[in-house]
Amino acid sequence: MFNTMYFLLLALSFSIIFLFNLFRTKQSNNNRSNTTARLRLPPGPKGLPLIGNLHEFEPTQPHLWLYRLSKKYGPLMRLKFGCRPAIVISSARVAKLALKNNDLAFSGRPSLISFQKYSYDGRDITLSSYNETWREMRKLSLMHLFSVKQVVSFRPIRKDEVSTMIQEMNEKSGSSQVINLSRAAFFLTNRIISRAGFGKKYDEMGKRRFDKCLKEAQELGVAFFFGDYFPSLGWIDNLTGMKSRLDNNCRDLDNIYQETIDDHLDPNRPESMRGDILDLLIQLKHKQQASPVPVEWENVKGILMNVFIAGTDTSASLIVWVMTALIKKPEVMKKAQEEVRNALGNKGTVDEDDIPNLTYLKAIIKEALRLFPPTPLSVPRETIQKCTVDGYEIPEKTMVYVNVHAIGLDPEYWENPTEFSPDRFLNSTIDYRGHDFGLLPFGSGRRGCPGINFGIATVELALANLLYSFDWELPSGMKKEDIDMEMSPGITSHKKNDLCLLAKRYEYNN
Structure with missing residues (x-):
């Protein structure tokens, strides 16, 4: 319904402004054609006048x-979304040429x-x-918020919340209740972020x-706004209610941030708020x-938004996809369980000092990041400036999409790319921190994710305890x-349908 309304409004608006813009567009196109003739642009599908390739766009799974x-068009592809030119990077080789050789651009x-x-x-x-403000905020964040030292300081929170999750699952396993792992992972990551981020x-x-x-x-982060691609049609976002939805969501988020800031500024605040990310x-x-x-309150709230939105969903998503892949490959799960149980014996719980010894678990996480990047x-x-990639010229102000999913399936970089095979990472130096361009779940270079250590620490500890504490089975009648x-x-990339499994408590004292 909404797509139909969008395009009806779009058609009406184009009809009204077409004559007004005709002469200006023609003159602009003449100037642009002279420039474009001198440029060697990447290949791509031919778009329609004015809207480009927007009519082909698939918003649910872009x-x-x-x-x-x-x-069809290659690993460096050109598209046009309304007034915005765009390119898409879909291979490890091109990703390296763009993101390493032209990192600044x-x-x-x-x-x-x-x-x-x-x-x-x-x-x-x-x-x-x-810009200068972004560089300063990133530097401060890397030094003070997401440093290895700071991530280590949150170990007690991770340990406590993972233990709580395991205890809740243990109660359900005793009565053979189905465990919704999707919900459990979501609550786990939210509980950790609430305490580490907001105290x-x-x-x-x-x-x-x-x-x-x-x-x-x-949802709104990937929603379509007319004003993004047709500046003169931004008023349509008011008619469709999208602008109002965005304003309301941002207002609600701001209220959460402000309430938490006020709590932290209270001289009688609880001890739990000392040393958290907001503090x-x-x-x-x-x-x-x-x-x-200077760091302004808007910077504080903006970074809280990064922690709140990016820090919860991505870790929960990865935990669920790992468990999904393992339940579909029982032999891989068995090997992972043997590793962690042999390493821990009858210790009873996995803590972060044990994680470095779990090389197969780390390989599983890398393989999940390759096939199911968050x-x-x-x-x-x-x-931000013109550059050349693989012999093609990329103009300034070009939107750039790095298709991490496609890169993880790049047959020139990966053998049997569609197969879930953690063994490929054993005795391999390939990592996910942005230096190996066939595995870019957290980006690379200046735009690499600063919270990578925080997120991975949660995922490793949660998965290690899930595999150590329980034997996992499908519900009755399910294959x-x-x-x-x-x-x-x-x-x-959340799993569309929740992952629900049966858990049988592992008797490590036997």
């Missing part, structure tokens, strides 16, 4: 649509409506464009409001007041072939 197109972010709103007009780390327990954050805001933000941000704000790039289509970048691998729409 990474799959772009992957299919890349099979590809370090921008497009000024999209939702990006601007969620980032407080470019005051965060993830969505703001490349509050998940229930104290008002979890229903918390969850509702997060779900709405995930560190407030300290940085005071210390950087006289700096050429963000299969990276947050779009934008070129592994019945488990679907569909993804729900959104920024993060």
Whole structure:
């Protein structure tokens, strides 16, 4: 219904403004054609006048649509979305040429409506464009918020919340109740983020409001806004209600941030709020007041948004996809369980000191990141200067999509790319930190994810305890072939249907 309305409004609007823009467009096209003739642009599907390739766009699974197109047009492909030119990178080789050899040129972010709103007009780390303020915020975050030392300081929180999850599952396993692993992973990551980020327990954050805001933000983050691609038609976003939805969601999020900030500024605040991410941000704000790039409250809220939205969904998604892959490959799960149980004996629980010894578990996580990256289509970048990639010229202000899903299936980089085979990472130096361009779940270079250590620590500890504590089975009457691998729409690649399994407590004292 909404798609039909969009295109009816779009057709009407084009009819009204067509004559007005005709002469200007023709003159602009003449100038552009002279310039384009001198450029060697990447290949791509031919679009329609004015709207380009928007009519072909598949919003529910864009990474799959772009992957299919890349099979025809190549690993460096050109598209046009309204007034915005775009390229798509779909192979490890081209990713290296672009993101390593031209890291600076590809370090921008497009000024999209939702990006601007969620980032407080470019005051965060993830969505703001490349400038002096962004460089300072990223440096401070890497040094003070997401450093290895700081991630280690949150170990007690991770241990406590993972133990709580295992205890809850143990109660259900004793009565043979089906365990919804999707919900368990979601609650686990939210509880950890609530305590490490805001110094509050998940229930104290008002979890229903918390969850509702997060779900709405995930949907709006990939929603279509006319103003992004047709600036003169931005008023349509008001008519369709999209602008109102975005404003309401941002207002609700801002209320959460402000309430939590007020709690932290209270001199009688609880001890749990000392040393959390928000507390560190407030300290940085005071210390950087006289700096050429001071930390403002908008920067604090923008970074809280990064922690709140990016820090919860991605880790939960990865935990679920790993368990989904393992239940479909029992021999791999058995090997992983043998590793962790042999390493721990009758210790009873896995802590983070045990993780370095679990090489097969680490290989499983890498393989899951390759096949099921939490963000299969990276947050779009934008070129901040003209550059050349693989012999093609990429103009400034070109939107850039890195298809992480396609790169993980690149047959030139991976042998048997569609097969889930963690053994490929044993005795391999390939890692997910952005230096190996066939595995880019967290990006690379200047735009690499600063919270990678925090997220991976949660995933490793949770999975190690799930595999150590329980033997996992499918519910009665279900076969592994019945488990679907569909993804729900959104920024993060959540499994569309919840993963529900039976757990049998492992008797490690035997």
